[in-house]
Amino acid sequence: MASVEKSLLMLRNLPRVALNNIKEFPEVIKERKERHALPRGKDAKFKLGADHKGAAQRMSRPRLGFGKSTPGYLRVPKEYYYSGHHLLRQYLPISLLQIQRLIDLGRLNPNEPIDLTDICNTKLLMFDPNKRHYGFQLTDEGADVFKSKINIEVQWILSELTIAAIERNGGAVTTKYYDIASVHAMSDPRKFFSSGKPIPKNGTPPLNAIEYYTSAANRGYLANPDQIRMERLKLAQKYGYELPDLEKDPLKDMLSKRKDPRQIWHGLEPGWLVNLKDEVILKPADKEWIEYYKS
Amino acid sequence: MKKIKILHMFSIANRLSTLNRTLVQITQNGYKSSISLDKLYPKSNLDTLAKPDFNLEANESFSGYIPIEKLKISQKTSSKPGGQHVNKIQTGVEIRFHVDSSNWIPEWIREKLKKNQINRINKEGYLIVKSEKTRKMLLNQADCMEQIRSMIYQASYKPKGLSEDEKLKIQIDKKVADGRRLVDKRSRSEKKSHRKHPIYDSISDYYN
Numbered sequence: 001m002a003s004v005e006k007s008l009l010m011l012r013n014l015p016r017v018a019l020n021n022i023k024e025f026p027e028v029i030k031e032r033k034e035r036h037a038l039p040r041g042k043d044a045k046f047k048l049g050a051d052h053k054g055a056a057q058r059m060s061r062p063r064l065g066f067g068k069s070t071p072g073y074l075r076v077p078k079e080y081y082y083s084g085h086h087l088l089r090q091y092l093p094i095s096l097l098q099i100q101r102l103i104d105l106g107r108l109n110p111n112e113p114i115d116l117t118d119i120c121n122t123k124l125l126m127f128d129p130n131k132r133h134y135g136f137q138l139t140d141e142g143a144d145v146f147k148s149k150i151n152i153e154v155q156w157i158l159s160e161l162t163i164a165a166i167e168r169n170g171g172a173v174t175t176k177y178y179d180i181a182s183v184h185a186m187s188d189p190r191k192f193f194s195s196g197k198p199i200p201k202n203g204t205p206p207l208n209a210i211e212y213y214t215s216a217a218n219r220g221y222l223a224n225p226d227q228i229r230m231e232r233l234k235l236a237q238k239y240g241y242e243l244p245d246l247e248k249d250p251l252k253d254m255l256s257k258r259k260d261p262r263q264i265w266h267g268l269e270p271g272w273l274v275n276l277k278d279e280v281i282l283k284p285a286d287k288e289w290i291e292y293y294k295s
Numbered sequence: 296m297k298k299i300k301i302l303h304m305f306s307i308a309n310r311l312s313t314l315n316r317t318l319v320q321i322t323q324n325g326y327k328s329s330i331s332l333d334k335l336y337p338k339s340n341l342d343t344l345a346k347p348d349f350n351l352e353a354n355e356s357f358s359g360y361i362p363i364e365k366l367k368i369s370q371k372t373s374s375k376p377g378g379q380h381v382n383k384i385q386t387g388v389e390i391r392f393h394v395d396s397s398n399w400i401p402e403w404i405r406e407k408l409k410k411n412q413i414n415r416i417n418k419e420g421y422l423i424v425k426s427e428k429t430r431k432m433l434l435n436q437a438d439c440m441e442q443i444r445s446m447i448y449q450a451s452y453k454p455k456g457l458s459e460d461e462k463l464k465i466q467i468d469k470k471v472a473d474g475r476r477l478v479d480k481r482s483r484s485e486k487k488s489h490r491k492h493p494i495y496d497s498i499s500d501y502y503n
Binding site: 140143144161164165168172201204222224225226228229230232233236237238239240241242243245246247252255256258260261262263269270294295 | 326328329342344359386390434437441
């Protein structure tokens with residue numbers, strides 16, 4: 001038949017059937033559209049799934065969370081994440097890299113014990129006791145590069161890598177707590193001495209810090225020295241360095257210098273009054289006062 | 296009120312630390328409050344920088360102590376991607392030690408270690424461990440130490456062995472299982488034989 005031959009000829013010349021040259025029947029498309037469309041005309045519904053009459057149809061239902069007995073804002077429990085934030089202690093971070101740099105530039109003296117006062121005097125960090133800065137914390141950045149032998153005293157250490165990096169080079173590190181009056185004195189000694197107050201007696205740490213300062217792993221100032229020696233060995237074994245033998249070291253006296261828990265500065269006792277102008281120190285003579293400052 | 300004659304190096308707060316040195320020479324005993332360390336721990340030796348009292352001899356078992364001077368620690372650049380930091384700074388760590396000549400490991404553990412870690416021991420007998428896990432050399436070194444220590448602990452594992460009661464229980468269980476097995480075997484064979492066509496010698500057997 002002529003029509004068959006014609007269509008076969010067409011097929012031979014037309015392009016290959018692919019996704020870009022086939023199409024659905026228009027009736028099928030229309031049917032699919034009608035099935036998914038909202039009904040219009042006499043079947044039109046504007047209630048959007050709501051019931052007949054009532055608050056739902058009239059769009060006056062209460063907002064999300066309300067409508068039940070206890071509203072949502074009272075049902076969900078409160079979490080007081082920031083309660084007491086204005087009373088928390090803060091420790092300014094100072095890294096091992098910064099300390100090494102200060103020593104290299106001559107702003108910190110490694111031949112003497114390094115203290116809160118020494119770090120404040122470098123004026124590197126904006127240390128403000130009025131903002132509840134209770135001291136400094138050592139971070140472990142620069143642990144690989146650290147190579148000075150120092151006796152450093154900070155207020156908090158989080159990672160044992162910092163302790164390992166210092167002890168590896170033959171140094172010593174302790175964590176000591178100072179209460180806010182002592183911190184005020186230590187951060188600016190000249191201002192404190194000119195105020196005419198006697199050197200304060202450092203307080204004991206608060207309850208939430210006692211565990212930290214009595215543990216040898218943190219080198220706390222209230223920890224047992226026997227345990228500290230074991231911890232030093234443990235750390236040396238963990239990080240793969242030998243504990244340097246400091247028996248014959250000329251700096252051993254400096255490195256093993258530790259303050260009393262109530263003492264703020266080496267060589268100065270609580271209760272003493274330092275007079276910078278006349279270059280004189282006044283000590284208490286009254287028995288009660290002496291007893292108080294030694295308690 | 297007492298006066299103390301202060302030496303000439305006493306002027307500004309920055310030099311307070313040097314002042315402390317001179318004053319310490321003047322005050323002989325040093326300040327001791329009611330909570331000083333000698334009162335908190337009266338029986339302890341207060342010298343924290345002294346050598347710790349720890350028995351370091353290698354006994355029958357491995358105590359966990361590794362003498363670091365007998366290991367050879369070398370730093371190298373890491374092989375992973377990372378740009379300038381990884382190319383220039385040697386954060387990778389390699390530790391090697393000669394297994395046969397390590398007296399700090401007991402003999403029997405040494406033999407086992409050679410068997411277990413044969414892939415890590417080179418022709419000259421050095422056990423090689425490396426780590427490039429972290430960005431810090433000290434942490435990688437700690438990782439290597441951890442690997443070595445756990446290898447030695449694994450080699451020193453002694454299985455506990457069976458107690459008398461356990462051995463007896465195993466014997467009894469075995470006998471019970473055998474008995475069970477034979478009973479099952481017999482019942483199975485009977486079942487199969489029942490399925491067969493009955494064979495009769497003579498018709499008299501069938502009728503009697």
